[in-house]
Amino acid sequence: MAAQDGGKSEVGVNSSPALKPKDWVLLSLRLVAFFATTAATIVMALNKQTNTVVVATVGNTPVKAAVTAKFQQTPAFVFFVVANGMASFHNCLMIVVELFGHKIDCNGLRLAIIAILDMMTVAMTSAGDGAATFMAEVGKNGNSHARWNKICDKFHAYCDRGNGALIASFIGLLILLIINVMSISKLLKPKHTTYIGVP
Amino acid sequence: MHIKLSSMAKTEWLCLLLVRLLALGATLSAAIVMATSHEKASFFALSFEAKYDNTPAFKYFVIAEAVASVYGFLVLFLPSKGPLWRLVIALDVVFTMLLTSSISAALAIAQVGKKGNSSAGWLPICDQVHKYCDQVKGALIAGFIGAIIYLLLLLYSIHNVLGPKVQ
Numbered sequence: 001m002a003a004q005d006g007g008k009s010e011v012g013v014n015s016s017p018a019l020k021p022k023d024w025v026l027l028s029l030r031l032v033a034f035f036a037t038t039a040a041t042i043v044m045a046l047n048k049q050t051n052t053v054v055v056a057t058v059g060n061t062p063v064k065a066a067v068t069a070k071f072q073q074t075p076a077f078v079f080f081v082v083a084n085g086m087a088s089f090h091n092c093l094m095i096v097v098e099l100f101g102h103k104i105d106c107n108g109l110r111l112a113i114i115a116i117l118d119m120m121t122v123a124m125t126s127a128g129d130g131a132a133t134f135m136a137e138v139g140k141n142g143n144s145h146a147r148w149n150k151i152c153d154k155f156h157a158y159c160d161r162g163n164g165a166l167i168a169s170f171i172g173l174l175i176l177l178i179i180n181v182m183s184i185s186k187l188l189k190p191k192h193t194t195y196i197g198v199p
Numbered sequence: 200m201h202i203k204l205s206s207m208a209k210t211e212w213l214c215l216l217l218v219r220l221l222a223l224g225a226t227l228s229a230a231i232v233m234a235t236s237h238e239k240a241s242f243f244a245l246s247f248e249a250k251y252d253n254t255p256a257f258k259y260f261v262i263a264e265a266v267a268s269v270y271g272f273l274v275l276f277l278p279s280k281g282p283l284w285r286l287v288i289a290l291d292v293v294f295t296m297l298l299t300s301s302i303s304a305a306l307a308i309a310q311v312g313k314k315g316n317s318s319a320g321w322l323p324i325c326d327q328v329h330k331y332c333d334q335v336k337g338a339l340i341a342g343f344i345g346a347i348i349y350l351l352l353l354l355y356s357i358h359n360v361l362g363p364k365v366q
Binding site for chain 2: 068069070073074075076079112115116119122123124126127128129130131132133134135137138139143145146147148149151173177180181184185187188
């Protein structure tokens with residue numbers, strides 16, 4: 001078991017072709033996280049609302065102007081969309097690798113690369129969430145000290161959709177955090193080692 | 200099986216301690232610099248006071264950095280090879296997440312404060328309170344350095360955990 005045949009090492013000795021129950025848990029968690037982050041990306045990317053306001057009255061006809069609230073106007077929301085998009089892509093990639101890529105081992109570094117990528121995704125998604133949350137809070141409550149008016153009273157649907165995207169992203173972030181801790185704990189477990197000549 | 204710390208392992212341990220000390224310094228200075236930022240200005244007979252308290256994002260930043268500093272301080276006192284190091288790695292992940300989200304939130308609000316948001320009708324405030332803006336900028340830089348150091352610490356822990364490589 002310890003000594004390996006020269007040149008013909010058993011890649012994936014522990015991970016037989018059938019996935020173990022623990023792997024199914026990880027896989028289903030990744031699927032849920034994928035759906036959450038994708039939902040957050042799509043809802044925020046399609047977030048747009050146009051209001052027509054009466055600017056002036058010329059004679060008897062009111063002059064209307066269209067005021068649009070889009071997610072592109074706020075850099076924090078743009079970053080939110082980008083971060084969640086990359087998180088969805090990462091989750092999708094991990095699911096595909098988990099289901100179909102058991103042979104890929106990358107010199108025994110597979111678990112480490114997965115853990116590192118998970119960690120970077122968690123960091124990026126948490127940054128996107130944090131920025132978007134506080135920008136949404138300013139939009140909802142305004143900031144009296146800086147004389148920033150709130151905008152949610154005029155753009156209800158925009159704010160509601162933003163809230164929904166934020167909630168989905170938080171769920172995705174929580175699950176991603178659990179997945180990351182699980183990936184790192186997989187690294188810490190003594191797996192089939194590549195030591196030659198174990199006593 | 201007791202492994203005595205060889206001299207090379209001791210150097211590595213000292214280096215790790217130094218890096219953690221740096222992270223502690225970064226997060227602590229970020230919290231302190233942000234918490235002491237304060238400026239009064241008057242703008243067309245309106246008195247204008249800028250303090251970190253005014254914005255929830257900055258409050259969150261101060262709290263997050265303070266908690267990370269306490270954690271960093273406590274971790275310095277752990278024995279070098281105890282069983283608690285696995286918990287430390289998990290907590291490192293959580294605290295990295297906390298730090299990145301707090302720095303990102305503060306950065307977003309600071310960006311609005313500096314450039315304003317024309318579509319929402321929010322005027323920038325940095326023209327009136329220069330000193331406050333500069334201090335916030337310093338705190339953000341320190342917070343960013345702290346977050347980067349925590350990320351590097353995590354990468355190092357993962358590298359460490361891979362164990363001795365057989366040549």
